[in-house]
Amino acid sequence: xxxxxxxxxxxxxxxxxxxxxxxxxxxxxxxxxxxxxxxxxxxxxxxxxxxxxxxxxxxxxxxxxxxxxxxxxxxxxxxxxxxxxxxxxxxxxxxxxxxxxxxxxxxxxxxxxxxxxxxxxxxxxxxxxxxxxxxxxxxxxxxxxxxxxxxxxxxxxxxxxxxxxxxxxxxxxxxxxxxxxxxxxxxxxxxxxxxxxxxxxxxxxxxxxxxxxxxxxxxxxxxxxxxxxxxxxxxxxxxxxxxxxxxxxxxxxxxxxxxxxxxxxxxxxxxxxxxxxxxxxxxxxxxxxxxxxxxxxxxxxxxxxxxxxxxxxxxxxxxxxxxxxxxxxxxxxxxxxxxxxxxxxxxxxxxxxxxxxxxxxxxxxxxxxxxxxxxxxxxxxxxxxxxxxxxxxxxxxxxxxxxxxxxxxxxxxxxxxxxxxxxx
Amino acid sequence: xxxxxxxxxxxxxxxxxxxxxxxxxxxxxxxxxxxxxxxxxxxxxxxxxxxxxxxxxxxxxxxxxxxxxxxxxxxxxxxxxxxxxxxxxxxxxxxxxxxxxxxxxxxxxxxxxxxxxxxxxxxxxxxxxxxxxxxxxxxxxxxxxxxxxxxxxxxxxxxxxxxxxxxxxxxxxxxxxxxxxx
Numbered sequence: 001x002x003x004x005x006x007x008x009x010x011x012x013x014x015x016x017x018x019x020x021x022x023x024x025x026x027x028x029x030x031x032x033x034x035x036x037x038x039x040x041x042x043x044x045x046x047x048x049x050x051x052x053x054x055x056x057x058x059x060x061x062x063x064x065x066x067x068x069x070x071x072x073x074x075x076x077x078x079x080x081x082x083x084x085x086x087x088x089x090x091x092x093x094x095x096x097x098x099x100x101x102x103x104x105x106x107x108x109x110x111x112x113x114x115x116x117x118x119x120x121x122x123x124x125x126x127x128x129x130x131x132x133x134x135x136x137x138x139x140x141x142x143x144x145x146x147x148x149x150x151x152x153x154x155x156x157x158x159x160x161x162x163x164x165x166x167x168x169x170x171x172x173x174x175x176x177x178x179x180x181x182x183x184x185x186x187x188x189x190x191x192x193x194x195x196x197x198x199x200x201x202x203x204x205x206x207x208x209x210x211x212x213x214x215x216x217x218x219x220x221x222x223x224x225x226x227x228x229x230x231x232x233x234x235x236x237x238x239x240x241x242x243x244x245x246x247x248x249x250x251x252x253x254x255x256x257x258x259x260x261x262x263x264x265x266x267x268x269x270x271x272x273x274x275x276x277x278x279x280x281x282x283x284x285x286x287x288x289x290x291x292x293x294x295x296x297x298x299x300x301x302x303x304x305x306x307x308x309x310x311x312x313x314x315x316x317x318x319x320x321x322x323x324x325x326x327x328x329x330x331x332x333x334x335x336x337x338x339x340x341x342x343x344x345x346x347x348x349x350x351x352x353x354x355x356x357x358x359x360x361x362x363x364x365x366x367x368x369x370x371x372x373x374x375x376x377x378x379x380x381x382x383x384x385x386x387x388x389x390x391x392x393x394x395x396x397x398x399x400x401x402x403x404x405x406x407x408x409x410x411x412x413x414x415x416x417x418x419x420x421x422x423x424x
Numbered sequence: 425x426x427x428x429x430x431x432x433x434x435x436x437x438x439x440x441x442x443x444x445x446x447x448x449x450x451x452x453x454x455x456x457x458x459x460x461x462x463x464x465x466x467x468x469x470x471x472x473x474x475x476x477x478x479x480x481x482x483x484x485x486x487x488x489x490x491x492x493x494x495x496x497x498x499x500x501x502x503x504x505x506x507x508x509x510x511x512x513x514x515x516x517x518x519x520x521x522x523x524x525x526x527x528x529x530x531x532x533x534x535x536x537x538x539x540x541x542x543x544x545x546x547x548x549x550x551x552x553x554x555x556x557x558x559x560x561x562x563x564x565x566x567x568x569x570x571x572x573x574x575x576x577x578x579x580x581x582x583x584x585x586x587x588x589x590x591x592x593x594x595x596x597x598x599x600x601x602x603x604x605x606x
Binding site: 318 | 476529532535536539542543546556557558559560561562563573577579580583584587588591594597
């Protein structure tokens, strides 16, 4: 009896083994690496448009998700082999005067015609082209022009990659990993959606048009960003940044200057989603640890969380809240319905001018030794001003002063419907 | 020849003349008809039952297929309670739709309402994509973000209305008021 049982279990194990072998063989991967490097002049102009620059055609069901930092698309939903896997895009910068693109393509053959996978790998070509403006075009899709899938209730998945020459190849899955190497002094325009991008230090100008993507960077000299719907951008250091944003986040450790909602920004480039509202900054969050200067052209319902701030000028800010830990120099805020909270205004600051309507303003000074507050117009405003400040009349206006006028940091207020708290 | 056959042959003439009473024939005919009708009824009953089952099955399949395509159903199957968020948003929106604000604030609030519309447009496109392609984790995450962002925005509008209202009442401003048109 035991002998029979052991024979059966042996036979069963062999069957399982062959079954696993067969299924593994079915998902056997083929891969090929492509490389191209060209020499470039100083300050080359580079354009990288990401995977979705190619045509996409879908018929049937699909699911998409993110696994670690990869974007994965699985047509049909039940098949566990992704038809497309976009791996994180790395943009490295170096001192060499050349641009290099490395792409690794991994293909899983379709069982109905397994040879097409190898044929696709053989037909793929890497190129670094120049456009009419002499800009270098980076195509991480190589010469693929279209990706499509088709599936239905009575049919299984058919995933097709079509090349620029019109040839189509059926494969079960394809994964792309691209790495770009560019000179540090390059000017780079990056247009990306649904992906993760990591970029090295850049001394040229970086323009980023991002939709639902995450960009992580080191140091950038000049950065122009246009962010839409849940874009998330993080840098260690930026000298000069100009941002237009909608429902996104921008986080920088150290920022020289920031211009927000400047309508002239990136005029020559077409946004990923056409939207007039994108010229400004709306419903976005800004986390800035240390920033020299901020100029807000137009901000609506944003939130600023600022550590150390040199100066801020806001020309048009509605429903935007500012939370500042330390203010060193000056603040000029023209706003409506937005709150302002400064936890520490450093002695030696030059001026604070607030023209606001319906808001709570809390200004906490590290010292009230030299200060002059001039509420020019203050309809419907509630004040909470320390008693040690002397109430005097200057130019027929009530003024609160402590210390000598010539050395005093000046605060002028024009507020309608505000709660103003001055503390030390 | 057995006894019975012999009896029939001997009494043939007599027996041929015997006629059954018409009421007996009628009874027999009725009986036969009743049985026929009962058989037809039974058949009809089974056919009706089968038809009903067929209709029920078709409805079930249609429902299953359509609910499988319904984006909210897809989200619910993946543990995302859209109903709860939608209910909360509906309550907040209803409350705001009754609000009246001073006319000179209308343009400012319109900026927030534009944001609500932009969010809704994006949400509709997410739902369309779910309906077309089926459940997607990435889209589902964005839809959750949409729910949270919209609730946050509705709260913000409510908060701002209350602040404006506070100053209106406190300083007895009596401003001309208009509907928020949310």
